[in-house]
Ligand code: NAD
């Protein structure tokens with residue numbers, strides 16, 4: 501089996517490649533542009549393995565995509581590459597349209613031309629939009645995205661499925677909830693709060709902090725993708741939820757307790773525009789068809805994640821480069837305290 505993985509230098513893609521190389525005998529080609537979020541340090545454990553190859557290129561570059569598929573003739577594409585951060589998509593919406601929508605289109609077209617045997621599109625629970633309790637989305641729920649990021653993911657998710665309906669390209673779509681774990685870029689809630697807490701900096705909680713997310717350990721997500729890749733049916737959508745819904749304030753308090761830092765570090769700041777209050781998923785379809793279920797208990801996964809950040813201050817310092825500082829200032833510098 502040979503895989504072409506897009507976005508394999510990011511948080512989830514790199515976890516997927518590390519797992520695929522460690523636990524299978526597959527060959528994996530990592531196709532990644534190395535944006536601010538791409539980091540080859542995340543792949544140090546597989547670098548040098550003869551079953552792993554890195555290609556630096558943009559999924560919007562039709563020629564580069566074609567060349568990689570021609571050279572490698574993969575059995576399947578696992579498509580992670582995206583601009584993945586909601587706040588950045590609010591500050592500047594253009595990149596999500598380009599990479600998430602246009603880039604997915606470029607890959608789908610190339611896959612269609614080459615007759616790729618499976619195209620796994622990694623989507624997100626954000627496509628369902630905010631759900632009032634007690635609603636939880638099954639795969640049949642209507643899509644109702646709120647941010648440029650989630651709208652671009654909804655568009656690419658629907659486009660991917662249309663390539664199955666129209667062209668019979670063997671597409672599978674997975675929609676996962678909020679991931680956490682080692683190597684996550686510290687722009688997302690958990691790594692940002694951990695990195696700030698470890699340095700006694702304020703922890704910026706948007707609005708009242710009562711927004712609810714369903715937390716999924718990145719390794720549980722990768723196992724869900726492997727299950728859908730191997731056993732999922734063509735043209736089907738599979739939710740991958742962590743089954744652990746928590747308000748942000750509770751997550752932040754757990755981070756403070758585990759790092760031994762005081763709750764006085766919490767700073768409520770102006771809310772994210774269009775902020776979704778709650779995501780919730782039903783993942784029974786993937787469990788029923790493949791036996792997959794999330795296994796990592798949140799408190800254990802969070803403690804392990806914090807230990808990883810504690811043990812890797814060099815990784816954190818390097819990713820919090822000039823670009824990160826500029827982004828941090830742009831997103832948080834002018835955020836007034838929440839009333
Ligand atoms: P990330 O931001 O950590 O990594 C994205 C990767 O894609 C980076 O390596 C980057 O260099 C690469 N990339 C970006 N634009 C590219 C382009 N034009 N061409 C080639 N490579 C490009 O993202 P992540 O958190 O690992 O998310 C991966 C995927 O999973 C995304 O599709 C995201 O929408 C989806 N997802 C994420 C979560 C989550 O909680 N993080 C949950 C559900 C689904």
Ligand code: DAU
Nearest residue numbers: 584585586624625626677678687688689704705706711748
């Ligand atoms: O649900 C899946 C999605 O999860 C993925 O599709 C996205 O790629 C991923 O970024 C994530 O989106 P969220 O917007 O839910 O994640 P984020 O970590 O940015 O925020 C989680 C919650 O924490 C959200 O309610 C906003 C809040 N938050 C976030 C940050 C960065 C804060 O209160 N303060 C912050 O500084």
